[in-house]
Amino acid sequence: MGLGAGIHLEGVSKRYGAGDTAVDALKDVNMSVAPGEVVGLIGPSGSGKTTLLKCLGAVIEPTRGRMTLGGEVIYDNGWQIDDRRVLRRDRIGFIFQAPYLIPFLDAIDNVALLPMLAGRPNAEARARARELLEALDVAHRAQAFPSELSGGEQQRVSIARALANRPPVILADEPTAPLDSERGLAVMRILHQLAGQYQTAIIVVTHDEKIIPTFKRIYAIRDGRTVEEAGEGRGLSA
Amino acid sequence: MISLAGRDILHSWSKFALTGLGLGLLIGVTFTMAGVYRGMVDDAKVLLNNSGADLWVVQKDTLGPYAESSSLHDDVYRGILGIPGVARAANVTYLTMQVRRAGADVRAMVVGFVPGEPGEPAFLIAGRRVTRSHYEAVADLTAGFALGDRIRIRRHDYTVVGLTRRTVSSGGDPMVFIPLKDAQEAQFLKDNDAIVSERARTAGNPALNRPGVPGLLDAIEASQTSNRNVNAVLVRVAVGHAPETVAEEIRRWKHVQAFTRAQMEDILIAKLIANAAKQIGMFLAILTIVSAAIVAFIIYTMTLGKIREIAVLKLIGTHNRTIATMILQQALGLGLIGFAVGKIAATLWGPAFPRYVLLEPWDAVIGFGIVMLVCVLASTLAIRAALAVDPAAAIGG
Numbered sequence: 001m002g003l004g005a006g007i008h009l010e011g012v013s014k015r016y017g018a019g020d021t022a023v024d025a026l027k028d029v030n031m032s033v034a035p036g037e038v039v040g041l042i043g044p045s046g047s048g049k050t051t052l053l054k055c056l057g058a059v060i061e062p063t064r065g066r067m068t069l070g071g072e073v074i075y076d077n078g079w080q081i082d083d084r085r086v087l088r089r090d091r092i093g094f095i096f097q098a099p100y101l102i103p104f105l106d107a108i109d110n111v112a113l114l115p116m117l118a119g120r121p122n123a124e125a126r127a128r129a130r131e132l133l134e135a136l137d138v139a140h141r142a143q144a145f146p147s148e149l150s151g152g153e154q155q156r157v158s159i160a161r162a163l164a165n166r167p168p169v170i171l172a173d174e175p176t177a178p179l180d181s182e183r184g185l186a187v188m189r190i191l192h193q194l195a196g197q198y199q200t201a202i203i204v205v206t207h208d209e210k211i212i213p214t215f216k217r218i219y220a221i222r223d224g225r226t227v228e229e230a231g232e233g234r235g236l237s238a
Numbered sequence: 239m240i241s242l243a244g245r246d247i248l249h250s251w252s253k254f255a256l257t258g259l260g261l262g263l264l265i266g267v268t269f270t271m272a273g274v275y276r277g278m279v280d281d282a283k284v285l286l287n288n289s290g291a292d293l294w295v296v297q298k299d300t301l302g303p304y305a306e307s308s309s310l311h312d313d314v315y316r317g318i319l320g321i322p323g324v325a326r327a328a329n330v331t332y333l334t335m336q337v338r339r340a341g342a343d344v345r346a347m348v349v350g351f352v353p354g355e356p357g358e359p360a361f362l363i364a365g366r367r368v369t370r371s372h373y374e375a376v377a378d379l380t381a382g383f384a385l386g387d388r389i390r391i392r393r394h395d396y397t398v399v400g401l402t403r404r405t406v407s408s409g410g411d412p413m414v415f416i417p418l419k420d421a422q423e424a425q426f427l428k429d430n431d432a433i434v435s436e437r438a439r440t441a442g443n444p445a446l447n448r449p450g451v452p453g454l455l456d457a458i459e460a461s462q463t464s465n466r467n468v469n470a471v472l473v474r475v476a477v478g479h480a481p482e483t484v485a486e487e488i489r490r491w492k493h494v495q496a497f498t499r500a501q502m503e504d505i506l507i508a509k510l511i512a513n514a515a516k517q518i519g520m521f522l523a524i525l526t527i528v529s530a531a532i533v534a535f536i537i538y539t540m541t542l543g544k545i546r547e548i549a550v551l552k553l554i555g556t557h558n559r560t561i562a563t564m565i566l567q568q569a570l571g572l573g574l575i576g577f578a579v580g581k582i583a584a585t586l587w588g589p590a591f592p593r594y595v596l597l598e599p600w601d602a603v604i605g606f607g608i609v610m611l612v613c614v615l616a617s618t619l620a621i622r623a624a625l626a627v628d629p630a631a632a633i634g635g
Binding site for chain 1: 242
């Protein structure tokens with residue numbers, strides 16, 4: 001896999017603490033996710049999944065290695081991109097285990113908030129949000145507040161929010177955890193479809209056995225090291 | 239960009255409204271306290287205005303007649319009338335006491351005045367002026383007096399023939415104006431038993447009851463039951479004369495104290511109500527601190543309740559400035575609601591207070607500024623907490 005758009009990690013390590021109490025959460029992690037690809041990241045608790053996600057999300061700094069997101073080097077052995085806030089806003093989409101929608105904004109404004117933060121005019125941001133809500137089949141709930149949406153609707157709105165600034169990368173942290181099997185698979189179908197549609201590289205961190213077969217490629221992480229495995233890539237037809 | 243603070247307030251309007259109501263009532267109390275102080279100052283000025291005098295002549299080395307007791311012989315005014323620059327001079331007495339009306343006690347300042355002279359109420363809102371020499375009164379409306387009311391002062395009944403408005407003492411007590419002679423008598427009038435006892439005591443004193451001096455005992459008894467003193471002489475200065483110059487002449491020639499309007503205002507405001515003003519100032523300071531603490535606590539609690547959303551906002555790239563602005567705007571919004579509720583509450587309950595509560599527009603403007611400033615300061619704690627949130631908190635772990 002080339003080093004163009006998508007996600008590329010080379011020898012990424014992360015050490016917490018120093019001296020005798022130092023903990024190596026990530027050890028020489030190598031990973032590549034191509035645009036339009038959805039890759040699973042699995043592993044037991046404490047294996048380093050969250051640390052890897054935080055490094056990828058530019059919220060913590062690796063100890064060494066090199067990371068490229070959407071064709072742009074964001075970390076290279078001690079050097080780090082200047083404005084990580086803008087990087088997260090414009091080039092990374094986040095989907096969380098719980099939707100974490102802003103409770104006082106309706107669905108459309110939860111999605112439109114990101115383009116607005118990026119300086120887009122309100123009308124343009126809302127048009128973009130509506131388009132995404134339609135793609136995710138929740139446009140009819142555009143004016144509803146999060147508390148008025150079902151769990152599945154909230155998660156679809158949060159997916160729309162992750163896509164709002166057309167980021168080249170989406171990081172999903174256990175996005176199907178609060179959903180039943182059927183809805184979990186529905187969310188995965190949406191992610192696969194959107195990845196292809198918007199050429200977005202998506203990493204899905206999961207413990208959910210039900211959705212693991214949907215990945216064509218999986219990275220298993222154990223004791224801070226990743227092992228690439230072939231997935232089954234099934235169960236995605238509606 | 240949408241207003242995050244505005245959306246939050248609209249979404250949780252009932253919470254904001256109730257919080258604002260609570261804060262507003264506290265602000266209302268603060269405004270009322272300020273209004274009570276303004277009312278005291280205004281009462282003092284009204285007292286001076288109502289006297290219609292340019293100069294107050296009182297006993298030497300006293301700050302009378304309002305701040306200290308003062309006693310002058312009631313013929314001093316004649317000499318004062320002869321001083322150049324004095325247009326008019328008249329005796330007055332002031333005595334704060336309980337008067338009875340319809341079987342109930344009313345605390346009032348009884349003013350003895352000479353009809354047609356300084357000291358007489360300047361205008362009436364109902365009835366007529368005092369025309370008889372005795373037992374007629376003009377009373378202030380504040381205490382609920384009405385025309386025809388019978389007021390008992392000491393042993394005599396007075397009929398209210400005229401009503402005034404805003405004629406109160408510096409202590410806020412309504413004034414009752416009665417003829418000077420009656421007022422002089424009221425100050426010293428004793429009950430019958432006391433008079434009989436005093437006469438017996440005088441008659442039993444061989445120094446005062448000398449068989450060889452006929453008429454001495456009668457003269458002494460007469461002097462004991464009459465009063466030739468007044469509390470002050472009110473002077474109106476002739477046109478073209480400076481009050482300070484005339485006051486200086488009176489001090490020089492008559493061996494009494496003479497105060498100008500400015501000096502009397504200083505005595506009333508800087509001395510008579512100084513402690514009350516400090517007391518109110520302390521209350522205002524404490525209320526301001528309590529209000530600030532409440533706003534800080536409310537905003538801080540509200541922010542802590544949104545800490546996960548704030549972490550998400552920071553993770554998705556929201557500028558710290560945007561988050562700080564949101565919290566600040568919410569604090570200001572709360573202050574705005576509180577100010578509006580407080581102003582309305584103070585305006586509504588102010589007239590129900592027994593003392594005059596004067597709510598000055600300029601105080602409201604200053605109050606608004608202080609409320610907003612307090613809200614800004616109070617929000618800093620919450621802003622610090624919000625800015626300290628790690629965006630990583632939104633991800634897993």
